[in-house]
Amino acid sequence: MTLMRYYAGIDSGSWTTKAVIIDADGGVLGTAVKRSGADLAVAARQAYDAALARADVPAGDIVAVWSTGFGRHNVEFANGSRTELDCHGRGVAHYVRGPVTVVDIGGQDAKVIRLDAGGQRVAHRMNRKCAAGTGSFLDEIALRLGVETGALDGLAAESAETLELSSFCTVFAGTELLTLIRSGKRPADLAMAAYRSLVKRVQAMEVFHGAMVATGGVVAHHPRVVSLLREATGGEVVVPPHPQEMGAFGASLAARDGAVAVGDALDAHGNGDGREASAATGVGSRQDVG
Amino acid sequence: MTGPALSSTATLRETMGSYYRSLGDADTAPVAWCSSVGPAELLRALGYRVFFPENHAAMLGAARTANRVMPIAHAQGYSQDICSYLTSDIGAYLAGETPLKAYGLTSVPRADVLVFNTNQCRDVRDWFEWYGRQWDVPVIGVRSPRSIDTVTDDDVEGVARQIEALVPTLEAVSGARLDGARLAQVVAISRECSHLWGACLGTAAARPAPFTFFDGTIQMGPAVVLRGMEEACAYYRSLLAELEERVRTRVAAVRGESLRLYWDGMPLWGRLRALATNFAEFGTAVVASTYCNSWIFPDLDADDPIRSMARASLNLFIARSEEPKEQYIERMVRQFDVDGIVFHDCRTCPNNSNTRYAMPQRLSKRLGIPSLVLDGDVNDLRCYSDEQGRTNIEGFVEQLADTRASRRGA
Known part of the structure; x- marks a missing residue:
């Protein structure tokens, strides 16, 4: 039996919080959009849970979650973060040459x-x-x-x-x-x-x-x-597909590729080995800079 | 993370404190207000105590008093779109506020004469004229050419004649006669200060840089307000010794310095610490700037004081046209070996914002390095978004780091 590996991206935006679940090939399995409101952490959790439900993927099967958007540092269960500038670019580059x-x-x-x-x-x-x-x-x-x-x-x-x-x-x-x-x-x-x-x-x-x-x-x-x-x-x-969730999609690709967050990037040069963590348990080193 | 604090800063505080306190001394020399790159040497040679309102306005910005008092000046008819130094300072005066209270002054020192040089902008003159009307004292100055391609002898002669024309009024107000030997001596000290300050800034060409642009904006205080005074030279000798020692022992201003940037434009005084921390936490050192280097005047010459003062004021970056400005930044980028340029588009200071006629685009192409434009303001924090600023900086650093990683991987 092959163990499936899934990844998640959360885009904590000013109006809405988006979540995307992907498989190892970057295929989108589930998405969700929630109003960000005044509690960004709660919105992120709700969007994540909803996306997991739509993808029909148990939280325990998620290898890594990365966040983006202006509230990226408020997504407490994320293993890393990149700016929305990076994630939108990363997401688009997946679809368009x-x-x-x-x-x-x-x-x-x-x-x-x-x-x-x-x-x-x-x-x-x-x-x-x-x-x-x-x-x-x-x-x-x-x-x-x-x-x-x-x-x-x-x-x-x-x-x-x-x-x-x-x-x-x-x-x-x-x-x-x-x-x-x-x-x-x-x-x-x-x-x-x-x-x-x-x-x-x-x-x-x-x-x-x-x-x-x-x-x-x-x-x-x-x-x-x-x-x-x-x-x-x-x-x-x-x-491209899922234009509203493109930032979250890019973040999920960053999670999959182990993109190194800025604070670490300058030494590590994108080597994501060993950086994955269980999003379900929140175990693992958080790699963002906030 | 930022590195250890400079130990010279304690002496800096004493030096600056002593200067501010001297402005409050009763029954001493007359007071002249001088724009930051105005003819300070002439004023000092005539025995004036010299007050620099731009330094005062920067203090209002750094203390974040500016946004509270600017609306008072706006209500007087001074638009929120003009220099926020001007509106901060006039607003603070009308509100009876000044950071100089910490040095025993109850207000900014009352001027006996105000002396401007429009080589930087028209706003300094408008600013001084407000006080001139307030106190009924003379406002005189140099109306300098701007956007200069090449500084010609005719340009120098024209400004030199204007400086000479200030002398009768300055003598009448001070009651002293200008002594040529004294002026030469002050210019020599000013030249020495400029040289030492330049040497301090030059140490940041080392890897890792011993201090950053953000440190420089604080350390430049004596070069601004004590130009022509031996105290400034003494301070920079000690600072230079500390910086050279840091270079020798590889003490970094930014721990784990990996990326190096150049800053063009004004500081955001109310966000100095936040920005310094922001860049440092990404292992990025802002190692050089147009701003801190604007108080280096290699043209000053004790053998030809007035003409050399004129030449120095005309050769200044801010007075030049786009091409010499671009050549200047190119030299700085090479000297300090930077990975990118940050341009601050200062909302209320068009003359010190080099973003509005496509310079960032031209320079990125010419130098092959990326640039970032940060929208903000020198004092008016309503023009700056912390969140957007942070994302812009972090996104720029991500881009530079990714580019470096992909080059190494290629």
């Missing part, structure tokens, strides 16, 4: 990550301390239009008139929206203008080289963003 530009649009930040032909990360850029160009921007617009954020994409599908909305600041965009509402503009056109604004903001972050790959919760739940990115860049935009 480089050179690649990864555009990750999450709830509170947007990232552009460049990978070379070998999948090695060569540069990144994060948004400034500002909500424009992130999921929070769409939440604010949906609130102003009186719809659920999840309904924004469907609403934009009925757009008939091209309108411009500031891509500079979420607060100013909100007041611009009120002006347009007062002048009788249709909500569908305003929703579409919000998407265009977000894409314009992301586009201004970096020059895109090679294939473009879009990931993140906004990409997963707002397909309009992808079609507008294609339109804006005139090129192909690949959406």
Whole structure:
């Protein structure tokens, strides 16, 4: 009988916590998304348990769990961590051959990550301390239009008139929206203008080289963003499987590959031998730097 | 992890404390305010006690008083988009706050004259003019050319004439006559201080580096406020001896130093310790910077004091155009053998942010090393996200470490 080896990744994000269970080949067996809320540790545990249940894998069969995301250091049962910059790149490189530009649009930040032909990360850029160009921007617009954020994409599908909305600041965009509402503009056109604004903001972050790959919760739940990115860049935009869970997927690959966390990397150079631990028992040396 | 603290720091505290206390002495010499790279030597030669408000503003930032007092200046009409040194300092004055209270002063020392040099920015002049109106005292200075490709003799002559034109007002306020021999002596001391400070910074070219940029921002105090004073030279002689000993015995400022970085732009004063720890915990030493090196003035010459002061102020990094700036950073990158460059995009200091005209992209291509842009501010912590900053730094270090590992594996 062959002993199966499974790995897990947890992405503790600002809005949601994602968990992914993979097998040794990187095949995704189960995923889960939970609201991060105020207790990141609890959200991580809930997402992990839910992903395990979906994968139908007992916790005892998980060889290693790695965490990523802004709450990566709060995932107490993780054996190691990498930044979301690393994990999104790592996850995308599993699916798409480089050179690649990864555009990750999450709830509170947007990232552009460049990978070379070998999948090695060569540069990144994060948004400034500002909500424009992130999921929070769409939440604010949906609130102003009186719809659920999840309904924004469907609403934009009925757009008939091209309108411009500031891509500079979420607060100013909100007041611009009120002006347009007062002048009788249709909500569908305003929703579409919000998407265009977000894409314009992301586009201004970096020059895109090679294939473009879009990931993140906004990409997963707002397909309009992808079609507008294609339109804006005139090129192909690949959406890999599980775009919202790409960070967690990358973390699970890091767990599998024994990627050495930053604090140790400089001496160990990626040798993961002997670093695996039982996630179920939490035994093993934690390799993150927090 | 950071290495052992420098033992010279105790002397540094005494040296700086003695300087601050001297600003509060009653019935002594008149007080001149001077912008950080203004004509301090001239002021000292005329017997002024010299106060550097940028140093004061940095203290407000480091003590994290800045964010509490800046809104007071904003309400006076000084925008939150302009220099946060200016808004911190004016806000603190209006709030009756100063870190100098620890040295027996109740306020910043009242100026008899304020002397600026716009080689760094216009804000220093606006800043000084506020106090000039407040106290009804003269505000004079040098309106310097900026974005200079090559410093020409005409540029030097123009600035030298402006420095000379300051003398009558400075003599009238102080009641002293400028003594050429005394000026030459002060310039000679200033040159010596600059040389010693440069030698201290140069020790960080060693592996492991005996001190970092973050240490340098504290250690540079005497080079800033005691320029032209023997006390500064004495301090840097002792610091240099300690640093050379550290190099000899391989005492590292960052334990297990593995990666080395260059820092361009202003410090984030309110996050100095956090950033120093952040880099150090990843085995990364920030070994050199444009900022700390900006108080090295090799052009100073006791045989030609005023013209050499003019040349020094014009040759300064911040006064130069993009190409000489890039050549400067290239020399530093080679000298200190760094793996990457961190650019601080300081929200309220465009003149000291070299990120806004694509320099990071050009330099990465030219030097073949990656760069990271950190969005932040020198004093206004509302412009900095701790979480994003940490992820940016950690992600950058991951990238550099992975690149090194893959090169070794190849």
